[in-house]
Amino acid sequence: MTATPTAPTPADALLAPVPDxxxxxxxxxxxxxxxxxxxxxxxxxxxxxxxxCCPHCRSFDSHWQxxxxxxxxxxxxxxxxxxxxxxxxxxxxxxVLVELADAPGIRLVGNLVASADAPLGSxxxxxxRIGARVRAVFADCGGVTVPRWVPEKP
Amino acid sequence: MAxxxxxxxxxxGIGQTPFARRLPQSEKELACRAILAALDDAGxxxxxxxxxxxxxxxxxxxxxxxxxxxxxxxTFFSRVGYGGGGSCATIGHLAAAIATGQASVGVAWRSxxxxxxxRPWTNTAVQLPTPGQWTRPFGLLRPxxxxxxxxxxxxxxxxxxxxxxxxxxxxxRNRANENPAAIMYERPLTREMYMTSRMVSEPLCLFDNxxxxxxxxxxxxxxxxRARDCRHRPxxxxxxxxxxxSQHHGMVNYWNDDPLSGPxxxxxxxxxxxxxxxxxxxxxxxxxxxxxxxxxxxxxGYGFCGRGEGGAFTEGGALETGGRLPINTGGGGxxxxxxxxxxxxxxxxxxxxxxxxxxxxxxxxxxxxxxEGVPTxxxxxxx
Ligand SMILES: [Zn+2]
Numbered sequence: 447m448t449a450t451p452t453a454p455t456p457a458d459a460l461l462a463p464v465p466d467x468x469x470x471x472x473x474x475x476x477x478x479x480x481x482x483x484x485x486x487x488x489x490x491x492x493x494x495x496x497x498x499c500c501p502h503c504r505s506f507d508s509h510w511q512x513x514x515x516x517x518x519x520x521x522x523x524x525x526x527x528x529x530x531x532x533x534x535x536x537x538x539x540x541x542v543l544v545e546l547a548d549a550p551g552i553r554l555v556g557n558l559v560a561s562a563d564a565p566l567g568s569x570x571x572x573x574x575r576i577g578a579r580v581r582a583v584f585a586d587c588g589g590v591t592v593p594r595w596v597p598e599k600p
Numbered sequence: 601m602a603x604x605x606x607x608x609x610x611x612x613g614i615g616q617t618p619f620a621r622r623l624p625q626s627e628k629e630l631a632c633r634a635i636l637a638a639l640d641d642a643g644x645x646x647x648x649x650x651x652x653x654x655x656x657x658x659x660x661x662x663x664x665x666x667x668x669x670x671x672x673x674x675t676f677f678s679r680v681g682y683g684g685g686g687s688c689a690t691i692g693h694l695a696a697a698i699a700t701g702q703a704s705v706g707v708a709w710r711s712x713x714x715x716x717x718x719r720p721w722t723n724t725a726v727q728l729p730t731p732g733q734w735t736r737p738f739g740l741l742r743p744x745x746x747x748x749x750x751x752x753x754x755x756x757x758x759x760x761x762x763x764x765x766x767x768x769x770x771x772x773r774n775r776a777n778e779n780p781a782a783i784m785y786e787r788p789l790t791r792e793m794y795m796t797s798r799m800v801s802e803p804l805c806l807f808d809n810x811x812x813x814x815x816x817x818x819x820x821x822x823x824x825x826r827a828r829d830c831r832h833r834p835x836x837x838x839x840x841x842x843x844x845x846s847q848h849h850g851m852v853n854y855w856n857d858d859p860l861s862g863p864x865x866x867x868x869x870x871x872x873x874x875x876x877x878x879x880x881x882x883x884x885x886x887x888x889x890x891x892x893x894x895x896x897x898x899x900x901g902y903g904f905c906g907r908g909e910g911g912a913f914t915e916g917g918a919l920e921t922g923g924r925l926p927i928n929t930g931g932g933g934x935x936x937x938x939x940x941x942x943x944x945x946x947x948x949x950x951x952x953x954x955x956x957x958x959x960x961x962x963x964x965x966x967x968x969x970x971x972e973g974v975p976t977x978x979x980x981x982x983x
Contacts, residue, residue, distance in 0.1 A: 460737060460739075461724060461736050461737045462737060463733040463734075463736075463737045464732065464733055465733055466730050466733065468730070469730065469733050469734070473733075494855055495730060495731055495734055495849070495855065501847065520753060520854075521749045521750070521752045521753035521756070522749070522752060523740070523745050523748040523749050523752060523801050523802060523803075524799070524801065524802035525739055525740075525741065525742070525744075525745050525748075525800075525801045525802075526798065526799045526800055526801065526802070528719075529739070529741060529742075530722065530724065530741060533739045533741060536739070538799070538802070539739055541738050541739055541740045541745065541749070543749055543753075543854050551855075551857060552855070553854050553855060554734070555734055555735045555738050555740055555852075555854065556738050557738050557739065566739065576752070576753065576756045587737055590737075592737055592738075
């Protein structure tokens with residue numbers, strides 16, 4: 447699979463992901479609204495970030511396994527300016543590291559937002575805490591679909 | 601009998617330029633000035649230099665430096681990756697080259713125009729696909745953001761507080777207040793200033809972040825035998841180590857089974873195994889402090905306290921002069937100058953020469969560490 451070509455990012459736009467060969471399938475599945483993680487075909491272990499070969503059994507055979515997109519916040523930060531202009535416009539916003547419920551050890555960086563297409567800074571900071579349950583949603587980011595995270599209804 | 605680096609070589613010369621937010625000279629010129637000052641300090645002619653060691657993320661290379669200072673034929677050169685993680689490895693590489701007869705006079709240096717130059721994270725054109733594709737679109741843009749993620753988890757897991765981070769910032773600032781070369785000389789810090797300062801990446805505030813500085817430093821390394829004929833008391837390279845842990849991810853070690861056990865732990869295991877003394881025998885430590893949380897994490901990794909105890913270790917003035925472990929006695933990256941940690945090496949040398957502006961009485965041993973959170977390195981110095 448080849449990396450998705452991306453147009454140069456305008457200075458005032460959020461950064462679109464620049465996939466490499468190993469990571470491209472993640473973004474292709476994301477474009478269909480699917481969250482998938484690379485899995486070793488030989489031993490079945492999941493790995494992230496994706497890479498050519500399984501660090502457990504050294505097999506080069508892999509496939510992309512769907513995960514259910516539920517997780518808990520492992521940690522989070524709230525960046526403030528100076529930031530790139532597009533991010534400064536939303537600051538402070540919440541960047542979360544989400545540990546997947548059905549794939550412990552796989553942690554995804556993303557944004558906690560009020561809803562899929564809500565602005566980057568839309569999550570209520572008072573509701574952000576380590577251990578909080580979140581679920582994946584998908585949003586357009588400069589023509590590329592990215593996963594975002596919304597709080598799970600209690 | 602395996603060869604050993606233990607005390608086989610010594611740092612015999614140190615040199616530096618002024619530190620400032622903005623210096624007019626180029627990085628290359630600053631590098632040459634620092635290297636020539638270090639050679640002069642050692643009493644060694646530039647024509648005798650035959651080994652070079654540096655680390656990535658600067659403009660000067662060994663070809664340009666060798667040509668400008670009038671070095672002799674070089675038989676060893678080495679450049680260590682991962683920016684600030686390479687500082688101490690430069691000394692380790694020179695020590696290894698000299699101990700094994702590959703060279704006789706080595707220089708290591710760092711020259712940086714970070715104060716007046718661009719911030720590297722703003723260069724979106726060079727964002728690397730891995731791991732940038734997993735972090736940067738979400739606004740995890742700067743090293744401060746990447747380390748803040750680990751800091752938040754660390755504070756949550758072990759009850760470390762902003763007061764503990766303040767203790768780190770304060771120790772560095774207090775030492776800078778004693779060091780006329782420091783950017784923060786005569787600029788005291790208070791708890792109120794810290795607690796009310798602007799946030800950079802919560803939970804990290806302005807004073808949890810290193811300075812942005814122009815400046816250069818250099819060291820000269822020779823064999824222990826040669827060192828006896830140099831101008832100053834030799835500072836022996838007792839042990840050296842690098843650390844790139846299994847399944848590590850530079851800066852964003854989030855996918856490791858244990859993200860809070862970083863490269864310091866790996867470097868430390870090797871370092872202590874090769875040393876005649878342990879953490880309890882270290883008189884002063886110069887700990888890489890691009891961000892305050894790196895200090896408690898490093899205190900744990902290098903064995904000064906147990907896992908999760910790094911925050912509590914900072915209490916009661918432990919890091920201050922007269923405390924259990926005086927750190928960053930020139931002011932460190934937080935308050936002297938941020939030159940990717942090389943000032944920590946030269947400060948370690950000053951301590952063991954007895955010439956620091958915050959001298960630890962009778963200091964005989966010093967640990968110097970490089971950037972934690974990325975593939976790292978460390979050295980143990982002995983008088
Ligand atoms: Zn496998």
